[in-house]
Amino acid sequence: MNDVSPPELRRGWTTGACATAAVKAALDALWGQGAPSRVTITLPRGETPDFLVYDLVQGQGWAEAAIVKDAGDDPDVTHGAVIRARVAPAKPGQGVFFVAGEGVGTVTKPGLPIPVGQPAINPVPRQMIKGVVHDAAATYDQRADVIVTISVEDGAALAEKTWNPRLGIKGGLSILGTTGIVRPFSCSAWIASIHRGIDVARAEGLTHVAGCTGATSEKVVQELFGLSEGAMIDMGDFAGGMLKYLARNPVERVTIGGGIGKLTKLAQGARDLHSGRSQVDFETLSDWLSDPEVARMNTALQAFEKHGERMSMMIAEKAQAQALQLLRGAPVSVDITVINRKGDVIAQTR
Template sequence: MLFRSGYTLPVFACAAAIAALHWLHKKQVMRSVDVNLIYPAEIVEIPIEQVSGVYQGALAITRSDPGDNLDLTRNTPIWALVEQRAEGQAIAIQGGEGIGKLDATREAAIYSYAQQLFQENLAQLLQPDEKITVTIILPEGRQLAERTSNAAFGVVEGLSLLGTTGISQPLSAPGQLEAFREELQAKRHFDCLVFCIGENGLDLATQLGIDPDRLVKTANWLGPLLVEAAVQQIKAILLFGYHGKLMKLAGGIFHTHHHLADGRREIMTAYAANAGAPTPVLQTLFASSTAEAALKYLRDVDAQAGSDWVNIVYSAIAHSVDRRAQEYIFKQSTRQLQVGSVLFDRDRQIIVKSEIGSTLLTYLC
């Protein structure tokens, strides 16, 4: 069975902006527009639902289509308001209602690929000396964000326009596993690879100086891809990811999508209990709403009591991630593979490196 790819949120936001700008120039409604994805180098046609003039600008609406993927943004409306202005930069992009804000700076969570997409596609449509402001609005963004881990990465009050490509691969669909396997097989000449579940891991790994050719995006298919790495006789794998995902392996969960299994608070509580944490600490950990909230609580306890629970608990978790991953690989393939782990927090700061993970990271960097 083939699974259909779709497009990422920035593509639909850009399409709506193109349609709104066209209305400003021509007073014509476009039922679809062409968008240059840049990555990949491909021009695609995106349907436009509605276009209208509003005040001194124009508003266009399209709807998200992520393809055959478990994506909560499916069919969500995306609005783009385009207004002309007298001064400033040629194209200014800003977030409206439903676009998340970076908690630390309050800037709109519109990342580099989305910015580039708007600039490339809109610049060629501007009239001489024309300057515009584009405001992206996700009417359902604030509500949808409550069902994501955005807050764990410091994005609040809405969804982010994140991604490095215009294509939304069906990462959660079983057929996508074969594509991941093929990508891994193409890199079997490397002695050590780095498994990253999502974009945050890929971005941070690159910033640390790891060769991008060694990076493998796994989505939630960690178990099958660990086994595939062993089958391909790769010597070592560094698991590099957000702690709320990777700690699941310490609980024996090797498909990390939250639709299938969670267990994060149970895992943290169990490892803290095994390390001898007092009952009030365990009770608060178990009642924490997210892994990030639990980590913050442990950090607060350490700061107030002069304890070292973060290091103790997370070191135990990281060691268990390595051990259980190696056990899983051997059970599934009777092969052995060295596995190390590095876990980072919402601010992309490394919390802990396992002993093997530290060795592999030094080698890779």
């Protein structure tokens, strides 16, 4: 028997941490002596990671440094991205002024933590960068009035693989991070995106939103109800995360769409519908259908193929009941749409 533990997954650094390190390197070059090959920053929880400076260029009154993002063992779309920061003096009293360079998005919709028209550099990275500017200004006896331009190579293309277009962040990526650390396979980033999607929908005055488990169900639900892109919340497997946030931040109506397997798990009380974190209870499903044979089945689809609409409608109703429990009496109506792999609706609640 092999009792060797699997290797611990390696953590990485957020775009916000990388941008902060790039700003520090650029300021050291602009105000200090020579170009640093490595820089160390302090993260919000006190960690002090060390970053290799990938590139550094300097001109009259400005300097620009680049850091390559290392996301550790997390399958992050921005892993390997080159994040650049250019620093230059601002007018006296202006403080730290942020500019979206190439590949960094601009906020175009209300509801996000950054106002419309501002570079999509989130509050914690802004505070980290401001801290680095003030520290460097004190060290080198300079004014902490600096124009900071953050850019990401190929950021616009990378952003198309993120939720930014749906959230109204145009032109590139967001500079993100609350701790500065990327923890491998963390659910926190996805759930944060769900929250921001709901915030934006509320700010736009939308009264009907939808969360679906995958691309097929999302397409069907969007067309079925004529919903806008902004109404489509990237729920994925995190039904519980979406519904709990709606309980505190209500919208008049939410539709949940998905296949028979994941919605069976929701009907049985699962909050996270991922195959690695929840499973269909076939004993319970057998009792619901009054069919002992179901207890020996391997998938919910097998049970559906035998019981058809009777099962799909029962699952839709039980999933609706579970969703209402999670909403805890919030003024949100919820309905369920069950979809097969071909994109056909096989059950709906009202």
